[in-house]
Amino acid sequence: MSSQALLRNINTESAASQPSELITPFGPITRRFDEFWTAKQRQMHSLHYANSYRASFKPELPEYFISRFTSPGDRVGDPFGGRGTTILQAALMNRKGVSNDVNPLGERLAAPKINPVTIEEISERLEKIDFNAPVDMGREDDMSMFYHPDTYRELINLRNYLTKHRDNVDRFIEMTALSRLHGHSNGFFSAYSFPQISIPKVNQAKINKTRGIEPDYRDIKSRILKKAKTTLKSGQIEELKRWAKHQKLTTGDSRDLKEWESESVHLIVTSPPFLNQVDYVQDTWIETWFCGIPREEVEGKIVQTPDLNKWMEFISRTLSELHRVLVPSGLVAMEVGEVRHQGELLNLDEVLVNLTCSKQYNQDQFRVKEIYVQSQQFTKLANCFRVDNNKLGTNTNRIVLMEKI
Numbered sequence: 001m002s003s004q005a006l007l008r009n010i011n012t013e014s015a016a017s018q019p020s021e022l023i024t025p026f027g028p029i030t031r032r033f034d035e036f037w038t039a040k041q042r043q044m045h046s047l048h049y050a051n052s053y054r055a056s057f058k059p060e061l062p063e064y065f066i067s068r069f070t071s072p073g074d075r076v077g078d079p080f081g082g083r084g085t086t087i088l089q090a091a092l093m094n095r096k097g098v099s100n101d102v103n104p105l106g107e108r109l110a111a112p113k114i115n116p117v118t119i120e121e122i123s124e125r126l127e128k129i130d131f132n133a134p135v136d137m138g139r140e141d142d143m144s145m146f147y148h149p150d151t152y153r154e155l156i157n158l159r160n161y162l163t164k165h166r167d168n169v170d171r172f173i174e175m176t177a178l179s180r181l182h183g184h185s186n187g188f189f190s191a192y193s194f195p196q197i198s199i200p201k202v203n204q205a206k207i208n209k210t211r212g213i214e215p216d217y218r219d220i221k222s223r224i225l226k227k228a229k230t231t232l233k234s235g236q237i238e239e240l241k242r243w244a245k246h247q248k249l250t251t252g253d254s255r256d257l258k259e260w261e262s263e264s265v266h267l268i269v270t271s272p273p274f275l276n277q278v279d280y281v282q283d284t285w286i287e288t289w290f291c292g293i294p295r296e297e298v299e300g301k302i303v304q305t306p307d308l309n310k311w312m313e314f315i316s317r318t319l320s321e322l323h324r325v326l327v328p329s330g331l332v333a334m335e336v337g338e339v340r341h342q343g344e345l346l347n348l349d350e351v352l353v354n355l356t357c358s359k360q361y362n363q364d365q366f367r368v369k370e371i372y373v374q375s376q377q378f379t380k381l382a383n384c385f386r387v388d389n390n391k392l393g394t395n396t397n398r399i400v401l402m403e404k405i
């Protein structure tokens with residue numbers, strides 16, 4: 001069945017008029033609308049807030065499903081792991097975790113959280129790094145619109161150090177530095193910029209011009225230490241360290257999770273890219289630059305497509321791979337949103353339900369149990385782009401809970 005044929009079954013009305021039951025060839029599916037977790041910000045372990053990441057979900061989301069559908073010692077997975085929200089929450093709840101992302105940046109952000117170090121170790125290590133070694137600036141990329149020359153020299157020295165030193169302390173420092181590369185306050189290394197998105201150089205130059213600013217000097221060491229203290233303030237460091245041997249991070253495509261064992265995962269909590277709502281390559285370019293990840297390593301591999309047929313094919317193939325790695329009767333909680341598609345509002349939860357009912361896709365693999373629609377306020381980022389209801393982005397979390405047949 002083509003996506004057009006499938007879409008004829010799909011309600012494209014606004015969120016307010018959505019039915020609480022979806023009728024499928026296999027019977028009705030309940031759609032629950034509720035506030036399943038708090039809309040308040042930063043209520044969970046401080047490690048979750050170590051980095052901003054495009055389209056990451058709140059840690060309350062995995063916590064909700066992990067607490068209801070798994071027991072300590074079970075394995076929880078996320079094939080689109082991003083900054084590692086699911087695996088960190090799994091570790092904090094004594095579950096074994098496995099997380100994957102096609103972008104190698106995901107592993108750089110997630111690994112230090114599931115294997116953290118102490119603030120004393122970080123402080124001691126920072127003292128050993130030579131931030132002021134001479135650097136041949138002529139050989140470096142021009143980042144003068146973001147950084148003061150002295151800040152940039154320190155940043156290059158840190159980057160050079162991190163190419164050769166990779167123990168857990170170094171990796172924690174790297175993760176923390178990644179969170180400080182650009183932002184709007186004095187705690188960041190850059191001139192006034194966006195914290196969640198790496199904006200293009202020309203846009204940064206325009207911001208500087210409009211605000212009449214030149215990047216001022218920002219000392220790197222003290223900012224890393226300050227942020228690391230905040231990140232580690234919830235504690236549980238020793239417990240996480242002990243539990244780290246049960247956690248696994250992989251880098252690759254969600255359709256082929258080579259390093260994930262068959263029938264090993266009890267629950268998947270995940271959120272795929274929503275068509276082309278987010279440009280994961282462009283929006284993380286400063287982070288990938290800092291990590292020395294070549295653009296070709298992510299471009300073309302990250303799936304971000306406006307084509308609904310291609311998206312459905314991609315999700316369907318991912319679901320088949322998830323079917324392989326799940327234990328019998330294992331569960332997938334897949335978070336999707338509502339997107340604008342060809343001028344209409346499309347609820348991707350309904351597309352997922354259709355995939356699981358269609359012979360051509362995942363009919364014999366999954367049974368949809370329930371759909372959870374968490375009504376949520378817009379994020380600060382959405383507000384600043386003036387994204388409002390039913391026009392552009394997503395304003396609800398829709399989680400389709402599926403059971404392996």
Ligand SMILES: C[S@@+](CC[C@H](N)C(=O)[O-])C[C@H]1O[C@@H](n2cnc3c(N)ncnc32)[C@H](O)[C@@H]1O
Pocket residue numbers: 053054055056057058079080081082083084085086100101102103106252253254255270271272273274280301302303304
């Ligand atoms: C919505 S984000 C997930 C964010 C994550 N839940 C978190 O809290 O950080 C989707 C992720 O899918 C990744 N991705 C895109 N295409 C992929 C693919 N083919 N295989 C695996 N991951 C992919 C992106 O790099 C991005 O990190």
